[in-house]
Amino acid sequence: MIRFHEKEPFSPIEHTYEVEDILYKGKSRFQDIMVVENLFFGRMLLLDNIVQVTERDEFFYHEMLTHVVMQAHPDPKRVVVIGGGDGGIVREILKHKSVEKIHFVEIDEAVINISRKFFPTVACGVDDPRVEIKIMDGAEFIKTAKNIDAVIVDSTDIIGFARSLFTKEFFTNVRNCLTDRGMFVSHTESLHFHKDVVVEMQERLKEVFPAVDLYTSAIATYPGSWWTFGVGALKPGVRKSVRPFEIETKLYDPEIHEQCFVTPGFYGKLMKRELKW
């Protein structure tokens, strides 16, 4: 039995998986890429030895990152996805009939190609005519984007080349490309393991966006599990699903939408750094 030992740089728990088979192992210009097979999780995509996607549980992360802002926006037509080369976010966005255009901006083309081949149920939307793929740094792309209803960042951990997607400059450029009711969302690491990163990202978003919020979802394969999503917008309103719920999902629904936000009491203590843990 091969065993895969994950090297997640910030995690105090190291994850080990049994691997039935290594389906792909290679190196792109940006990172090591590996696809392995596990009996429980199915196929798993690893970038620089960190689990990004598993067939079994990818829907938790992809649904929760996508549908909160998409359902909170009254009529999302033009969406930018940065990262998410596996295509999971694109697949979820395409469920919304209002969508006319997705700018799918991924820095590493190899991730898209490998996902097309090994994760067809995840990458199934990337060649949809509404999707325009741009192979470039999302932080560069966003500088000239305009009239965007939602910007969704699906990045790796906040290290290496992904760091440019968490700067004040990036957030400012995102704000400037958004329509009046537009919304930005990005994962901001785990509340269990990276509480200070979560707080820092909320503070940085508040320097730029008039309306900032935080929601969570448990993701078993991401170390720390209690995963956070930071939202920035010009106007409040992300806490409610405002459109009819017409999409098929496994986890997300309008009740989970309202339930996933960090409660005011807990959030207040968190942001005042009164919570010791």
Next chain:
Amino acid sequence: MIRFHEKEPFSPIEHTYEVEDILYKGKSRFQDIMVVENLFFGRMLLLDNIVQVTERDEFFYHEMLTHVVMQAHPDPKRVVVIGGGDGGIVREILKHKSVEKIHFVEIDEAVINISRKFFPTVACGVDDPRVEIKIMDGAEFIKTAKNIDAVIVDSTDIIGFARSLFTKEFFTNVRNCLTDRGMFVSHTESLHFHKDVVVEMQERLKEVFPAVDLYTSAIATYPGSWWTFGVGALKPGVRKSVRPFEIETKLYDPEIHEQCFVTPGFYGKLMKRELKW
């Protein structure tokens, strides 16, 4: 650097921790017991090589297992705790001024003694005059218990000697010892990793209790992380905190109380086994 590799029998992810120091290593009549020190988690209690408690995050599990039923009950006076030899649940129950008596039923006295010594901030309530410690099988104790307002089971995983706390016979005896507004709660494993166990436990509870419910909380150190809590009662009402919120907590509050329940849509699909993941 010593490394500790957790052997959780049901988990498809194995957890590894760096260990600064092994503070205690021994064997009771029932299990291997170990106390180790980790830089992030502080002291960790391991039973049969499975993490039960860490100083850093024990409050997530202890608060969520205790306060939902304690705040949903109008006036909890007499409480039974089964398991939880570390004392964390007892500590949380004692925060409620209405409590007159806790029957603290732990099968393995060694766990209580080791927790008194190595986890004083967790075990701080076990010698309170309101607490009566019984060293015996909780499934036996419950057969003759009477007039109990809350039964809280804080067991190890549903294997080995803990299995007797998840049978229909045990649930029936719990029901028979409860007062009219009494409530039972027990962890029922992870919704991520042990979905079928969660469903089976909900079904079994429904065979016995007129009112059954399910809530969750993310617990990073328990593999699968999206931890479930099954509730059984004679009457519905667990979803609301009915008394003034007068206790000090880090995580739990009445809003989190309402938020932590599995939404009807998701629960319905889960129980009909329509959710494939």
